[in-house]
Amino acid sequence: MDTSSRPKIAILNIPSGMPSETFPIAISRVIDELDPSLDAEIEYIDVEYYGLSFDEIKARIQAISPQIIGFSAILTHAYSYLKELSLFLRSEFPDTVQVLGGQMSVLGNLIIQRTEVDFCVIGESEPAFSALIARLRDAKYDLSAPGRFSDIRGLVYMSGGIPYFTGYAESAGKGLGQMNYDLMSKFTNVERFFPHVTEGPFKNWINKYEVGDFYGWLFPGNIHKRIASVFASKGCVGRCTFCHRFFRGYVPFAPDLVISHINELAKKRDIGLIQLLGELFSSDKKKVGIIVDYLKLSRLNWSIAAMRVDMIDEMDILKWKEAGCVMISFGIESCSQKMLDVMEKRTTVEENLKAIDLCFKHGIFTAILLLIGMPGETEETVSETIRNLIKVIPDDMAVPYEIVINYFQPVPGTPGYEYARNVGLIGQSLEGEEQYVKGLYGVNANDIKHYLNFTDYEKEETAYWKHYIFLELIVGYIKKHGLLGTLKHKKANRYKYAAVYMLAPARIRRFLLKYGIMAASFGLTTMINVICRKIFKKKKPFFSLLRESLRELNKRMELPIRSDEMHTHVLRKGR
Ligand code: B12
Numbered sequence: 001m002d003t004s005s006r007p008k009i010a011i012l013n014i015p016s017g018m019p020s021e022t023f024p025i026a027i028s029r030v031i032d033e034l035d036p037s038l039d040a041e042i043e044y045i046d047v048e049y050y051g052l053s054f055d056e057i058k059a060r061i062q063a064i065s066p067q068i069i070g071f072s073a074i075l076t077h078a079y080s081y082l083k084e085l086s087l088f089l090r091s092e093f094p095d096t097v098q099v100l101g102g103q104m105s106v107l108g109n110l111i112i113q114r115t116e117v118d119f120c121v122i123g124e125s126e127p128a129f130s131a132l133i134a135r136l137r138d139a140k141y142d143l144s145a146p147g148r149f150s151d152i153r154g155l156v157y158m159s160g161g162i163p164y165f166t167g168y169a170e171s172a173g174k175g176l177g178q179m180n181y182d183l184m185s186k187f188t189n190v191e192r193f194f195p196h197v198t199e200g201p202f203k204n205w206i207n208k209y210e211v212g213d214f215y216g217w218l219f220p221g222n223i224h225k226r227i228a229s230v231f232a233s234k235g236c237v238g239r240c241t242f243c244h245r246f247f248r249g250y251v252p253f254a255p256d257l258v259i260s261h262i263n264e265l266a267k268k269r270d271i272g273l274i275q276l277l278g279e280l281f282s283s284d285k286k287k288v289g290i291i292v293d294y295l296k297l298s299r300l301n302w303s304i305a306a307m308r309v310d311m312i313d314e315m316d317i318l319k320w321k322e323a324g325c326v327m328i329s330f331g332i333e334s335c336s337q338k339m340l341d342v343m344e345k346r347t348t349v350e351e352n353l354k355a356i357d358l359c360f361k362h363g364i365f366t367a368i369l370l371l372i373g374m375p376g377e378t379e380e381t382v383s384e385t386i387r388n389l390i391k392v393i394p395d396d397m398a399v400p401y402e403i404v405i406n407y408f409q410p411v412p413g414t415p416g417y418e419y420a421r422n423v424g425l426i427g428q429s430l431e432g433e434e435q436y437v438k439g440l441y442g443v444n445a446n447d448i449k450h451y452l453n454f455t456d457y458e459k460e461e462t463a464y465w466k467h468y469i470f471l472e473l474i475v476g477y478i479k480k481h482g483l484l485g486t487l488k489h490k491k492a493n494r495y496k497y498a499a500v501y502m503l504a505p506a507r508i509r510r511f512l513l514k515y516g517i518m519a520a521s522f523g524l525t526t527m528i529n530v531i532c533r534k535i536f537k538k539k540k541p542f543f544s545l546l547r548e549s550l551r552e553l554n555k556r557m558e559l560p561i562r563s564d565e566m567h568t569h570v571l572r573k574g575r
Pocket residue numbers: 011016018019020021022023024025026027029030070071072073074075076077099100101102103104121123124125126129175242243244245246247277278279305406411412444445
């Protein structure tokens with residue numbers, strides 16, 4: 001290995017098997033923000049986009065001959081791929097130091113023990129990554145004395161036979177930048193991050209018959225232009241029990257920097273629509289106001305990737321609509337207050353309904369985004385969600401109507417994940433946890449097959465919930481607008497199916513759907529087994545009795561700290 005003073009680093013993204021690829025802003029920032037005095041030579045290998053085989057990755061790494069291989073893993077779903085690749089690269093490049101960063105590093109304890117990764121960088125890459133590189137370079141990449149890394153905060157590595165966490169690093173504050181396209185274009189095709197409006201994500205989010213109505217909301221001319229993604233903030237004021245973040249608190253980006261980035265992109269790339277990314281768009285109305293005023297003048301259209309319902313009112317919606325806003329995503333999650341409390345969403349059903357209603361009323365697209373199957377979910381909470389959402393069906397049939405429903409999928413570092421361990425749905429041992437995260441590869445949260453059952457029903461009995469909510473909300477739509485009126489305006493098959501479905505009385509269609517979906521998803525034999533279990537083995541109510549935040553509940557159920565995680569157990573709590 002080359003131990004000369006100039007560090008050479010190969011950075012790879014780790015595929016998660018999910019259908020949509022990761023927008024690699026994390027990698028751009030890792031490279032961009034590295035301490036320039038290191039004079040490091042960095043190369044990014046876009047494994048995911050180019051679909052590289054292990055041998056192709058090996059050839060690329062051979063050509064670079066790095067002392068450090070950096071893995072960027074945003075989703076935990078990528079764990080099994082990471083493990084295989086890490087083991088393979090260790091056998092091919094035994095002396096190269098492996099470093100992992102990204103959200104997956106919350107599993108630092110597991111990764112350090114079960115893969116060949118030498119260091120996990122926890123949270124923001126800076127200042128830990130630069131400090132680590134400098135220390136490795138000075139030690140000639142010799143890992144035999146782990147104590148020499150103990151003062152670099154933000155690392156997990158093996159020390160004394162168990163993983164050691166050096167504690168959270170304070171963010172260097174540099175890490176609030178945007179994607180550096182000029183930098184990234186040296187390594188990969190960046191043009192794909194500027195799809196044409198009609199080829200972009202909206203065509204997947206809105207059904208083909210209604211997406212035209214959506215395009216109609218754009219300023220004339222923008223429909224022929226391209227989309228760009230821009231971050232406007234980092235962090236969130238919420239602490240939902242299913243959500244993980246390393247970043248503490250909420251920081252809106254400086255409006256002048258966001259504006260100059262948008263301006264530059266718009267000029268260079270013929271942009272017509274800006275997707276504003278980040279966990280929470282507006283908690284600082286003043287800063288957001290400056291960005292909105294600019295967007296209004298620019299005649300760009302724009303969308304908001306994430307917004308809390310308790311932070312928006314009719315004035316905002318009107319102002320934003322006038323300024324070109326065409327879409328806002330709210331994670332409303334549920335319209336049962338009990339479930340919102342279990343999630344510690346800190347919102348009310350009324351706030352959910354109001355936010356959705358305002359968007360529909362003023363012609364801004366918003367999909368109804370639901371998370372079902374959290375502990376405490378019952379047939380009653382599902383029905384309550386439907387009853388409430390039926391109150392806010394759009395009056396105007398030209399408003400696209402979309403409903404997206406996912407099952408709860410515990411993410412490490414969240415109260416939801418810890419609760420799953422507490423009740424034994426995720427193994428409490430290292431092996432048990434690994435088995436769970438390995439199984440996440442490519443698993444879409446809308447797939448019932450992988451749902452860990454947090455209800456008192458048989459899992460198979462909950463398979464129809466997603467379809468039931470969906471169909472009942474369409475039935476509600478038909479009832480509001482009349483069958484003929486609906487079928488005239490809404491051409492997607494869902495309206496035709498719902499028209500047939502609603503011929504049966506409410507209780508009967510629910511029954512038929514439940515057993516129909518069960519048989520279709522799991523087979524007839526399983527369905528019969530489920531029915532037998534229901535008759536002969538009654539479950540005692542447990543999950544259905546839940547009413548409080550999982551975070552509070554966990555305090556009364558905490559498991560003893562395993563001996564291998566003496567130093568790392570704090571990662572379980574997130575930040
Ligand atoms: C924007 C976003 C989206 C967008 C875009 C996603 C994308 N893939 O680009 C959309 C809305 C499409 C989306 C979809 C999904 N998302 Co999302 N998303 C986010 C969000 C809000 C920001 C991610 C981001 O780009 N941040 C900006 C970058 C710059 O910040 P960063 O990741 O912190 O990067 C720093 C460090 O990680 C570190 N680092 C990163 N790599 C490396 C490498 C090295 C070597 C080093 C040293 C350091 C390092 O340094 C970076 C710079 O400081 C996060 C929440 C969050 N807090 O991260 C969730 C999040 C990543 N998403 C999550 C999930 C679950 C999903 C979905 C699976 C949801 C679903 N059920 O469909 C899909 C998957 C889509 C996909 N294929 O990626 C989870 C992941 C949890 C987990 N542990 O797996 C998160 C954490 C939110 C949560 N619920 O907890 N998402």
